[in-house]
Amino acid sequence: MKVPLGVILAGGLATRMGGGDKALLDLGGGVTLLDQVIERLQPQVTDLALNANGDAARFARFNLPVLPDSIDGFVGPLAGVLAGLDWAAGQGAGAIVTVAADTPFFPDNLVEHLMRTAEGQDVPLVLAATPDGRHPTFGLWPVTLRDDLRAALGGGLRKVVQWTDGQGGREAVFDGAGDPFFNVNTPEDLEKARKIYGAQA
Structure with a gap:
């Protein structure tokens, strides 16, 4: 399988952070969450896009294609996955991460591990997981399933794992020190992320 395209999902409402763009929050020294995510993902993929809704101009400095959800109503991450799959299809790509x-x-080995786990699958569909459970916004998604996903979303499906399980999806388990998929949901999480980032800088 060729190295897939990358899609950063930033289409949520960030209600626990009081709304706005979590991706643009400062980690330290003017580096945003999105800067950090781009730096981590870009070396692992062949090209990169951002799934976000609203005025795309606020992301102009990142020089990425901005892909809005094609389904209205903030229906969750699967809508962002679908937007990414439609973009990838237009690029002639076979899959996205x-x-x-x-x-x-x-x-930093996310894509490599997802692809290795997909070996032997007729349809390479893999979600990242840790021993504590799955992380459904981190996955390898084949372009061939985009019409099936569009139909499922149109029928009201919203749960990622419900759809991936129905497609025979696999899990790529990541284990190691700490939580590799620690995410920023609250102001307290942001402070923790700033400390981690500061220690790594």
Whole structure:
């Protein structure tokens, strides 16, 4: 399988952070969550896009294609996955890897491990997981399933794992020190992320 395209999911409402763009929150020294996520994902994929809704101009400095949800109503991350699959189809790509814009320290071997786990699958569909459970915004998604996903979303499906399980999806388990998929949901999480980032800088 060719190295897939990357799609950063930033289409949520950030209600626990008081709304706005979590991706643009400062980690330290003017570096945003999105800067950190781009830096981590870009070396792992062949090209990169951002799934976000609203005025795309607020992300102009990142020089990425901005892909809005094609389904109205903020129906969850699967809508962002679908937007990414439609973009990838237009690029002639076979698959995408998605990551969440509020998870700044995900593994730097994410794509490699997802692809290795997909070996032997007729349809390469894999979600990242840790021993504590799955992380459904981090996954490998085949372009061939985009019409099936569009139909499922149109029929009211919203739960990622419900759809991936129905498609025979696999899990790529990441284990190691700490939580590789720690994400920023609250102001307290942001402070924790700033400390982690400061220690790594």
